Amino acid sequence: MADDHNAFITEATIDGDADADGPLADKTVAVKDNISTDGIRTTCGSEMLADYVPPYSATVVERLTEAGATVVGKTNMDEFGMGTTTETSAFGPTRNPADPERVPGGSSGGSAAAVAAGEADVALGSDTGGSVRCPAAFCGVVGIKPTYGLVSRYGLIAYANSLEQIGPIAGTVEEAAAALDVIAGPDPNDGTTRDLADVEGADPDASYAAAADGDVDGLTVGIPTELFDGADERVVETVEAAIADLEAQGAETTEISLPSVEHAVQAYYVIAMAEASSNLARFDGVRYGHRSESDGNWNESFAETREAFGPEVKRRILLGTYALSAGYHDKYYEKAQDARAWVRQDFDEAFEDVDVIASPTMPVLPFELGESLDDPLRMYLADANTTPVNLANLPAVSVPAGEADGLPVGLQLVGPKFGERTVIRAASAVEGR
Amino acid sequence: MSDTSESTDEAAEETPAEGDDAAAAVDADEVRHVAELARVRLDDEEVAAFTDQFGDILDSFEALDEVPETDREEDLINVMREDEIEEGLTQEEALANAAETEDGFFVGPKVS
Numbered sequence: 001m002a003d004d005h006n007a008f009i010t011e012a013t014i015d016g017d018a019d020a021d022g023p024l025a026d027k028t029v030a031v032k033d034n035i036s037t038d039g040i041r042t043t044c045g046s047e048m049l050a051d052y053v054p055p056y057s058a059t060v061v062e063r064l065t066e067a068g069a070t071v072v073g074k075t076n077m078d079e080f081g082m083g084t085t086t087e088t089s090a091f092g093p094t095r096n097p098a099d100p101e102r103v104p105g106g107s108s109g110g111s112a113a114a115v116a117a118g119e120a121d122v123a124l125g126s127d128t129g130g131s132v133r134c135p136a137a138f139c140g141v142v143g144i145k146p147t148y149g150l151v152s153r154y155g156l157i158a159y160a161n162s163l164e165q166i167g168p169i170a171g172t173v174e175e176a177a178a179a180l181d182v183i184a185g186p187d188p189n190d191g192t193t194r195d196l197a198d199v200e201g202a203d204p205d206a207s208y209a210a211a212a213d214g215d216v217d218g219l220t221v222g223i224p225t226e227l228f229d230g231a232d233e234r235v236v237e238t239v240e241a242a243i244a245d246l247e248a249q250g251a252e253t254t255e256i257s258l259p260s261v262e263h264a265v266q267a268y269y270v271i272a273m274a275e276a277s278s279n280l281a282r283f284d285g286v287r288y289g290h291r292s293e294s295d296g297n298w299n300e301s302f303a304e305t306r307e308a309f310g311p312e313v314k315r316r317i318l319l320g321t322y323a324l325s326a327g328y329h330d331k332y333y334e335k336a337q338d339a340r341a342w343v344r345q346d347f348d349e350a351f352e353d354v355d356v357i358a359s360p361t362m363p364v365l366p367f368e369l370g371e372s373l374d375d376p377l378r379m380y381l382a383d384a385n386t387t388p389v390n391l392a393n394l395p396a397v398s399v400p401a402g403e404a405d406g407l408p409v410g411l412q413l414v415g416p417k418f419g420e421r422t423v424i425r426a427a428s429a430v431e432g433r
Numbered sequence: 434m435s436d437t438s439e440s441t442d443e444a445a446e447e448t449p450a451e452g453d454d455a456a457a458a459v460d461a462d463e464v465r466h467v468a469e470l471a472r473v474r475l476d477d478e479e480v481a482a483f484t485d486q487f488g489d490i491l492d493s494f495e496a497l498d499e500v501p502e503t504d505r506e507e508d509l510i511n512v513m514r515e516d517e518i519e520e521g522l523t524q525e526e527a528l529a530n531a532a533e534t535e536d537g538f539f540v541g542p543k544v545s
Contacts, residue, residue: 055526191512266494277471286541288530294542301542303474314473315483318464319490321471335497341505377489 005095005104007113009033011073012040014061020068023178023209029064030120032111033074034081035166036155037061044157045077045089045107047308048289058155059190060124060166060183067182072120075110079310080280081128081159083107084379085367086135088312093369098140098408102366105138107131111169112139121170122179126156128164129268130361130386133398136169137361137410140400142176142427143169145386147418148393149194151180152187160275161192163268163390173399173428177208180420184208194418202418211421212428217250219426222354224258227385231363234404239360242401242411245433246358246426256350256357260342261388267339268387269380270323270332277320280313315376344392351416356426359385361398361410385412395420399427459487 003011008030014037016025031037034044036054038061043049065071078088086109087093096104097117104113108125112135115123125132127145136143144167151166158164168179186195196204221243228236247253285291285305292304309317323332350357364382372379389396394414401411411430415423464483468475475483524537533540 052530055522055529188514260500263496263500266496267500269490270494270497281472284541285532286539291532296542298542298544299472303469303472306473309473311479311482314468314475314479315486317471317473318467318483319487322467322487322491323494325467325470332494332497335500337505338503339497339500341503342500345503376486377493380490381493 003119005097005100005113005117006092007075007094007110007117007119008073009043009045009076009089009091009110010041012071014040014065014071016065016068016070018068020066022067024064024122024182025068027069027121028072029069029179030073030075030111030114030123031061031071032077032108032123032125034077034126034157034159035061035124036157037071037074040074042074042157043091044081045079045091046310046313047090048283050090050290052288054155056155059152059187061155063183064124064179069122069182073114075108075114075123077110078107079313080157080276081107081126081131081164082276082312082316084130084134084382085372086110087369087373088310090310095369096139096366098138099366099406102368102407103138105135105362105366108169109135112136112141112143115139115141115169115171122175123169124166124183125169126164126166127390128160129272129390130383132167132169133361133386133396133410133412134383136398137412138366138408140403140408141169141171142173142400142431143167143398144176144180144420144424145389145396146180146184146420147395149192150184150395150418150420152183152185152190152193154187154189158279160272161279162275163272173397173424173431174209174212177212177424180208196418199418206421208420208424211424213425214249214429214432216246216426216429219246219251219356219422220354221246221251221253221426222256222350222357223253224256224261224350224357224359226258226261227359230384231360232365235360235363235365235409238402238404238409239358239411242430242433243358246429249429249433251426251429254354256354258346258350258388260339260346261384263339264343264388264391265381265384267336267343268383268391270336271340271391273316273320274324274333275320277317277324280309280317312376340391343388347388347392347394347414347416355415355422357414359412361385361412365404365407365409389414393417395423397423397427399430401430459484459491
């Protein structure tokens with residue numbers, strides 16, 4: 001298999017169960033390289049883990065292979081999931097199959113590129129602040145970010161635990177939903193997973209794939225002005241055309257306001273960086289990962305070992321440490337948690353009146369390679385529409401809305417907690433138009 | 434620095450001066466200090482780049498000052514299980530990724 005887009009860090013096969021039948025039997029699946037695979041190196045796109053070989057597989061990998069899917073490789077990603085372009089990978093950038101001079105989005109850029117280039121039927125990404133939806137939008141494929149607690153994170157190498165979920169990427173809504181059917185469900189190895197039997201109003205036996213029926217007659221779609229203001233005009237036009245098509249199919253639209261989301265991206269970065277600064281302390285060079293040749297004491301050796309992190313990872317560890325340090329904790333971290341609660345309230349109130357909330361997935365068209373790498377703040381602000389969803393623990397889909405200047409544009413549909421079937425149904429109407 | 438208690442003291446001294454609602458500029462010494470707290474070694478080039486970037490990023494975080502105090506209703510329950518012996522990694526598997534091992538143990542750097 002020619003990997004023209006540098007979508008894979010490692011090409012390796014884990015055979016699926018040959019006796020399985022169902023929608024994933026005989027399908028190929030590409031797995032983001034922060035999801036553990038027994039016996040196959042799992043690098044997180046980092047020098048730190050360039051030679052790390054997990055002794056076990058993540059729950060999601062076990063479930064996919066049991067359902068008959070064959071893993072074909074581990075996909076490129078921003079280092080530890082920290083980036084919006086897949087350019088912070090220690091293994092070089094991935095190119096966007098829609099335009100090789102542009103980024104595929106991130107951080108699950110290799111997964112979206114592998115699907116868009118036809119190198120895998122389905123891929124797994126992880127979404128901490130948009131890392132499934134952004135590359136899906138930039139590469140012109142479908143990505144689902146599940147409700148927090150729907151999919152097990154066991155075997156996912158942590159970046160910001162309170163925000164992240166593993167989610168599927170595929171060429172169609174139905175294929176992505178079929179993969180979600182397989183990976184969703186409680187896992188004794190992840191205490192944050194929920195059993196839908198215990199969730200009011202949820203049906204543990206309902207199929208996500210079956211919800212991709214394109215029936216939006218009577219569906220109410222909320223249009224939050226805050227997530228359109230400031231977006232590239234070409235993106236807005238494309239997304240509005242897709243929403244008009246939903247109306248033509250019987251959906252009703254109504255303008256809503258989510259004032260809290262104006263602060264979401266800042267709150268997201270404070271919380272994600274704070275969690276990262278703690279999580280990445282595990283890379284001490286003793287139990288796994290790179291170890292410096294230092295002959296200094298523990299602190300010196302630890303600090304030198306961590307020179308192996310790339311600049312974006314160091315930046316986030318330092319800013320996270322800063323935001324948690326005495327004197328700044330209340331100013332940054334506490335306020336960010338207030339903002340998170342406010343975002344959640346805003347969405348809860350909105351869902352009293354609407355079934356789904358629609359917006360551009362990304363406020364911009366795919367960046368050119370190298371364009372945003374030296375301007376981290378610009379890269380962070382591109383996550384303005386995706387990060388509110390993670391702060392509120394909600395499900396969302398990015399579905400292709402069309403093209404602008406020959407580049408893919410994604411429409412994001414957000415639903416209430418465990419409302420995956422509703423967003424999948426709405427997304428299938430977008431692609432079916 | 435040689436132990437963690439010292440770094441905790443240093444962090445405590447970092448309490449911002451009055452009127453810190455002005456632009457959150459950081460200087461190179463502050464970047465070096467946070468890097469030391471975080472145990473991440475930086476070269477001079479990284480310190481210079483981070484000093485510029487942190488000013489911009491922290492400025493943007495100032496927007497959080499406008500966020501109202503919000504009631505945080507966390508709907509959390511403890512998830513418990515019986516404390517039973519289960520099959521886990523073998524010692525060999527657990528040590529397989531370590532840079533240095535001895536007699537079935539991890540070997541770390543010297544403590545002081």
